[in-house]
Amino acid sequence: RSRMLVSIGESFGLSNRFQKINQMVNSSERSFKRTLDLGSAPKPLKRL
């Protein structure tokens, strides 16, 4: 499983710091949906 680390809390500077993270989440969303179709429904998490 992939994991990404980024430092937050600073003012401007680097651009597109979160582009890779958004791509990772976005791309695995599709594969996650696919497994959902195949596998059992995940246990519902506590509502916020």
Place this chain on the structure above:
Amino acid sequence: RHKELQREVCDLTEAEEQLDELISKCNLQLRLLTEEPQNKKLGYVRCQDLKKSFDSPDQLVMVIRAPPETQMQVSEPSKGYQVSLKSTRGPIDVFLCPED
């Protein structure tokens, strides 16, 4: 061809050094700009700015304000996604943008 390439590489070296200098000047200016007390006080966005920027009505907007050097880790466990925040220099504030 050799002489021409040598001159070109020399020009590019000079150009790159000039860019490095401009970049470090710009970084310094940006830091001074954002740390200037009056600008710090006026450097804010309003809730409606956030709503307008992420305009789709079905979107939930969460705002995270963290001290410098806070580590954010996004991992992809077997189900869903996990986001962990770890600060060493102060508490982290998380807000949900209100509906209205």
Place this chain on the structure above:
Amino acid sequence: AQECQNLEVERQRRLERIKQKQSQLQELILQQIAFKNLVQRNRQTEQQANRPPPPNSIIHLPFIIVNTSKKTVIDCSISNDKFEYLFNFDSMFEIHDDIEVLKRMGMACGLEVGKCSPEDLKVARSLVPKALEPYVIGQCPGWDRFIWS
């Protein structure tokens, strides 16, 4: 011939690095323009309203945004001292930093997408030091692209 080949490789590498540094510099200029525009707008708004906005209606920079569908179930654990948070999302989300929000608010005069009117360009140029002006012009197609001499 070998030396020429090495010089050619060196030339390509430098061109790549210069291109990357030019876009880094242009991003820094955009951020400077966006921040100055934001401060100016807030100053004018406060002068017109004759008072600062209610504290719970504003978010000071720096911040980041996490946006997700309202249907997403978010499981959140927080340490007592609020130094640690753990979120579990059951659906996808996006993370953006504050400069992305300012760009979406139009604070960068459209320079980030290369679409800015002559008036916007005038505003943008007035917000950056003279030495950096050529980089602002270079971002708007239709103007003379800033050729790195």
